[in-house]
Amino acid sequence: MLSTNFAPWTGFLVSIAWKSVAVLAAAWLVSLLLRKSSAAARHTVWTAAFAGLLALPLLSISLPSFDVPVATILTTPDFSTTASSATQKNLAGGISMRQAQSIAWETTFNKLPWRTAILFLWVGGVLLALLRMTAAWVRLVGIRRAATPLADSSLFILKRALDIRHEVDVLETAAGSMPLTFGVMRPAVLMPADCKEWDAERRRVVLLHELAHVRRGDAATHLMGRLALSVYWWNPLAWFAWSQFLKERECATDDLVLAAGAGASDYAGHLLGIARTMQSPGGIGWAAIAMARQSQLEGRLRAILDGHRNRGALGRGTLVIAGLAAISLIAPLAALQAQSEDPKLVVNVEETIREAAAQKNHEILEKAARNAASLRDYDAARKLLDAALMVSPDDSVTTGRLLLKLGALEKKRDRYSDAAGFFERALPLLGNKPEAVQALTGLGVAAMAKKENGKAEEYFLKAQTIDPAKAAVAKMWLGVMKLQTNQTAESESFFKSALAVQDADSPETATTMELYARLLNLENRKEEADAMRERAAQIRKEIGARPLPSTNKIASTAVRIGAGVTPPKLTFKVEPKYTEEARIAKYQGTCLLSVEIGVDGLAHDPRIIRGLGLGLDDHAIDAIKQWKFQPGMKDGVPVRVAATIEVKALTFDVFGTVVDWRSSVIRDGKALSKAKKIDVDWAKFADAWRGGYGPSMDKVRKGELPWTRIDDLHHMVLDRLLVEFRINGLTEEEKDHLNRVWHRLDPWPDAVAGLTRLKRKYLIATLSNGNTSLLANMAKYGKLPWDVVLSAEMARHYKPDREVYLMAADYLGAKPSEVMMVAAHKNDLHAARRAGLKTAFVPRPMEHGLGGKADVTSDPEFDVTAKDFLDLAAELGA
Secondary structure, eight states: OHHHHTHHHHHHHHHHHHHHHHHHHHHHHHHHHTTTSOHHHHHHHHHHHHHHHHHHHHHHHHSOOEEEOOOSEEEOOOOOSOOOSHHHHHTTTTOOHHHHHHHHHHHHHHHSTHHHHHHHHHHHHHHHHHHHHHHHHHHHHHHHHHOEEOOOTTHHHHHHHTTOOSOOEEEEEOTTBOOEEEOSSSOEEEEEGGGGGSOHHHHHHHHHHHHHHHHHTHHHHHHHHHHHHHHTTTOHHHHHHHHHHHHHHHHHHHHHHHHTTOOHHHHHHHHHHHHHHOBOOTTGGGTSEESOOHHHHHHHHHHHHOTTOOOOOOOTTHHHHHHHHHHHHHHHHHHEEESOSSOOEEEOHHHHHHHHHHHTOHHHHHHHHHHHHHTTOHHHHHHHHHHHHHHSOSOHHHHHHHHHHHHHHHHHTTOHHHHHHHHHHHHHHHTTSTTHHHHHHHHHHHHHHTTOHHHHHHHHHHHHHHOGGGOHHHHHHHHHHHHHTTOHHHHHHHHHHHHHHSOTTSHHHHHHHHHHHHHHHHTTOHHHHHHHHHHHHHHHHHHHHSOOOOOSOOOOOOEESBTTEEOOEEEEOOOOOOOHHHHHHTOOOOOEEEEEEOTTSBEEEEEEEEOOTTTHHHHHHHHHTTOEEEOEEETTEEEOEEEEEOOOEEEEOOBTTTEEHHHHHHHHHHHHHHHHTOOOOHHHHHHHHHHTHHHHHHHHHTTSSOSOOHHHHHHHHHHHHHHHTTOOOOOHHHHHHHHGGGGSOEEOTTHHHHHHHHHHHSEEEEEESSOHHHHHHHHHHHTOOOSEEEEGGGTTOOTTSHHHHHHHHHHTTSOGGGEEEEESOHHHHHHHHHTTOEEEEOOOTTTTOTTOOOOOOOOTTSSEEOSSHHHHHHHTTO
């Protein structure tokens, strides 16, 4: 539905709306504080407010968000013991029927087209206002063109009195029309034709008034204010601000006229006469400043005749400074964002505890704790479980199970010492019940952390005697412990035993397989290890592909990157913590998550696509929820974007992207000129040599030449250029040395440092048409820190042939979607994208020299655009 598609827009506009109210309310308060100051000061306040309103949407988009935690629903659980509907069953965990009704109503409400209606109403009003402004401007341009210059001998003196040093056109328009000021870059004063019949004093005062508008720059601020009013037309405060803006502007202009020597009573009389006898053409007030408006006349006359009024004027740059100050003060407000876009089900802890205590029902608290833990509110979950322990019946097994839950919760929080304490308290209460296996396993891991392997083995073995079918995790840990003490035969036996009793498609099975594969690798059983890892990866993939449980959550409005949607940019990153269990087991890997990056710049709804065991998935989610992004954009508006966070390897185009071929060729050419006493335009020579690169490769593609290395193609072009540029007398050795300049190209200044940073996180490789030996020599010469040198030579195709990109992914042991191609050339990136690779555009504006024709414009189809390799490293979190 349209309402779903436009939801991100309406969310953004609602955010701007309440911020605009705050800005205007603040301007009103400041104007009240300045009520005894001059009209010019108060007009400056309202002008700054309008500047801030126009800057507000741009700042909200461009600035990193400052997040304010918001709980949108605060619930008091209903403790009904029966549930007959599917909706009730889905809300197990302390969520009330009242909350269910609220969510159901909210879901239905969000399906209605009210969001779309608001959006179109707002945008329609803006377009109508802009249309009126445009029409007024066009009409005034026509009037100005038709007008004739008005000669007035006093004009020079009046301009001098107001310190106006630039040209101002004073033009004669139709008789009976209101005097106007119009134009920003070259302002004009439009006077009625019958002004020639006025007495000299009235003409002088009217001209002085209009020139005062020019002196103050009111034509520009008028248009800015009108533009802001057009955007915020729905806001009553904006219309109030506009009326105050106009009133204070005219009063400030009157003050300038009086300061220039006009008598107050005479000036008031002239103003009244103008207002009564002259009329403005309809609608032109949208783009020009009329001398007098009937609605403001009474207040202006009182102000003119008030001898005690503060009439101080402000300096030329005051408006600019005030506008910039307003924008800087508004910036924190623009960055303010609600922390979450999604409805959260937050348990009212104290109310839940009171109700549960009154009913002596610990199950209510356990369900509420489970709900809080699912939202990662571990403090609330701990408080609820502590309360459940207090109200639980005098039953050792029930108490033991609650202690187990407390231990599991503390382990999630990385509080392993506290977790072990709860497991120790639970163990004697559970006896030989199957639940005791969890406590024994937890205590065994805690003992391993203290390097008390003997005690750990006792706990794990005892777990097997209580319930072998539930002791798979204990068997796995025995396998880990034996592997660490080089008892590989026993370790393999325990891993196999664990796999025999584990669910074949469970996350625990995948973890056991991954740990087992490490043992097989250590024993040089590579094929078995690869097969084991492949099976574990398949299990992880199948788990990630399973549909999520049905919820009452509103359907996602996220869009995919591409087709005009630019990707979010990472601005702040927190690395996932390493769990104690993973550290003990020396377990690591890559966790692949899908997330939605909201207009608030936060990651929402993280979902594990390919996970890891031993608590690392939870830590990855916790870390990503703290990441900050500049939101993705579509048509200049922030949108919620669906994204997958993982890249394994980066491949780099080399010539022009990593190295500066042109300057390097010119450098070697000049050295040759000096040695051989020859005069050559080496810049043209370098461009011509590079220009022959593409056509020579095309001959190979068309079969006109057999497969030929780039070194040889370069030499073929060089032989032709030596004749063309009349370079004679070179020996074959000197020609070969010159041809091998392509092996000695200098890196761009950011290349080595940027690649070094990227290498810390990613596998980095060349993917160039240059032959392998050329790329290897270039790497040694320029100290380029490649992990792998890949050449189109290995595919017997040249880029942008699809085979080259697929070859690279295959050699890197990755899927095409797990490889990102980095290049300064868009045709290379478009071809890589068609082959399934991710793409990063790093423009090199100086590739073809100063004034060259390098294409540096961004393309929304690329996953990342960075200004250089250091910026790319920052974008990719390296």
